[in-house]
Amino acid sequence: MPLIKATFQNQISFKEFYKISEEDNERTNSSNQLMLDLIEKINEEFPSRTFFGHTSMNHLIIIEKDELHSEKLISFAAFDNKIFIEAKLAEKLSFWKNAKIKVEVNNVNDAVLFFKKVLERLEEEY
Numbered sequence: 470m471p472l473i474k475a476t477f478q479n480q481i482s483f484k485e486f487y488k489i490s491e492e493d494n495e496r497t498n499s500s501n502q503l504m505l506d507l508i509e510k511i512n513e514e515f516p517s518r519t520f521f522g523h524t525s526m527n528h529l530i531i532i533e534k535d536e537l538h539s540e541k542l543i544s545f546a547a548f549d550n551k552i553f554i555e556a557k558l559a560e561k562l563s564f565w566k567n568a569k570i571k572v573e574v575n576n577v578n579d580a581v582l583f584f585k586k587v588l589e590r591l592e593e594e595y
Contacts, residue, residue, distance in 0.1 A: 475539075477537045503577065552574050
């Protein structure tokens with residue numbers, strides 16, 4: 470599986486974290502389902518690539534390495550049928566070091582497309 474839970478936070482899987490529950494309200498379950506769909510789509514789109522991730526509050530954070538203080542590549546959060554994304558901006562595109570870009574998209578396909586663009590830009594630097 471391309472998206473693997475970081476070992477420093479492996480208490481529960483992504484599926485368990487974003488589980489759909491009768492105890493949660495419809496809005497929470499809708500957001501959780503969107504995150505589960507996003508994880509599935511990332512796994513489908515990158516079958517031969519490994520990413521490490523962890524969760525913080527309702528965010529899914531994808532990091533460079535399986536290390537506690539690894540650099541964050543991108544984070545996703547779902548709310549009200551939207552996905553909010555924050556990503557590192559490639560150095561050559563930014564005005565200052567460690568600049569970030571924030572985007573709001575309406576579906577999983579656009580979120581994965583944005584993720585691909587972020588990866589392309591970051592890989593151009595290395």
